[in-house]
Amino acid sequence: MGERLPEGTLVLAVDAGGTSCRTALVDFGGTCRGLGLAGSANPLATDDGDAAAAIVTSALGAVDMAGADPADVRLVLLAAAGGGHRPAFMQMISTSLGLRGVHAPVAMEADGLAAFCSGTHLGHGYVLVAGTGAVAHRVEGGRSIRSVDGLGWLLGDIGSGFWVGQRVVRAVLADLDGTGPSTGLTPLLVSAMGLQHLVDERDALNGRPRLVHEIGITSYSELPVRLARYASLVFAVPEDEVAREILDEAAAGLAVTLRAALADGAPGPVVVAGGLLTGAHGLRQRLERVLGDELPPEGLVPVVDGLVGSAVLALRRLGVDVDAAVFERLTHSVAACRG
Template identity: 40%
Template sequence: MIVVGVDAGGTSTRALAWDDTVRVVVGVGRSGPGNPNSSGHDLARLNVLRAALDAAGGRADEVTRLAVTMAGGSATGGALDGLAAAAAAAGLGCPIDIEPDLLGAWFSGCSEEQGVVLIAGTGAVAATIVGGRINRLVDGAGWLLGDDGAGFWIGRRAVHDVLAAIDGRGPDTALTDLVLARTPQLASHRDRPGDPRRVALIEHCYGLRPVQLAGFAPLVVQSVGDPVADRILADAADLIESTARAALVGVHESSPVVLAGSVAGLDSVIRDRLVSLLGDRARLASDGVVGATMVALRAAGRPADEATRVAMGVPPERVQGQP
């Protein structure tokens, strides 16, 4: 029997087909953005289906389960408009499950059924896992109301502190030159009072989608040693640690904690703080498409143990000392 897992992301979609009879990877597929929240249902459906069919190759009629993991999967009502009908028309007439990317991240990092998964990338969210299902969420409230300490939070804080430095409201910082180097200069500042750097930066940032401020976050890591950058990272670490601690309440102390996302994996005080908190309980999420395929196996009622996860191409090492 063959199952297919699809990791539907905001910029790209990847799929993996697994033959559970002979326990080998049948194929992998890749396509464009597959998240309906950012790309719309039509484009997302097209790319999810394209990646899945690419992975299955000429064996689409043998696929018995398809699982799709995506950010906000639970918010879509467990469906991607028109996917089932389009899949059936293309030869994929199997049951389809749509799950949050948190579950895919969890099963990409371990095969156990109890613990905590923490994603800290552009946003930040943690979840407790009970019986292989998401039981409770912490944060993940989005850039306006939450995602504390994540990429958007760090990037916005960087721009805020640069503006404060330009105004004289805050200390000088090495971030100023780095942030301004990413800021297109205005053709004319005529009739615009104030420092032209300030005017250009404000206008540029208000022209972005708010979440795009996360693009400034790597500059903060690049500026380690600068007191302002160090303070931003320390404050972000406090917030992410707080999210992790809240998620750990009531969870057995031996249960694993899977860490995912660019911020959680940063070689910085954030990662150091998480490792100090978690010790050898920490696991790094590997490839989200492996997690999605593990979800598909579980939905099909097939074993999805550690040996299976490793056979899909995941190194068996645990995270010890540091991710």
């Protein structure tokens, strides 16, 4: 892939997400030379050991694909939920990579900042992420100087995948309980949980239908954030009133979060990331309608993930000037490696 480079001029840029982990091996010119993939790498959604193993697997995959010398890697940068302050976790990754010949330091940045840097080479602007969680940042001088929401499933993440998924399950239980309207979400959730055999079951447990009981057991048997997997059901019944109300509230909630980040700030691009805002289902467009003139003329700038941004942050840490040309090269070569 291109000209021979001077030694030690590669970075491993990791986007450690909750669903999967992606790593790009990038040179100082901004060209992606290899890409590696692995499973969930969010230590909050899995355990530290599994998350570290996914990161190492994807990093070694990228080195392999490029046919590069691991000794040429100068920095490993992890873009992960929350960013920083996890020395033991980073040490685990550093040690594993060292055993495979990658002796570079390991650094961490917040995934929201990496998402922002996936959308623009500018050092200022805004980003809204709505994946499993939801958070907005105002970026100035290449740093997040204001975070809004991102408070997790118990206290915030309004309009996130968890938030929508939780509302889906609650709406179905209200339908079955007689406390809410009938909804097309009910057969979808029952089927997603594999509980169709209980639909016509007349037997009750403590005065409650078996179906209601089992939906509860299924939901409580895993980490709360796993309810995010049911979020996509709202897009499957676009005409359903209950589903539409959930989406309207999600859009309204995300608008409030983004507005607080935008308040009194300088103009700049507004990048959006995460499955809820980048899918083909129209929630981004709904949010653009809600915000209208509050957005810059180009509207919301969607990015698929924080992989390009992780590379931008890695190169900048090593003194590379990531200008429009380098950014363009990064974006295209990462896309080419994704294939």
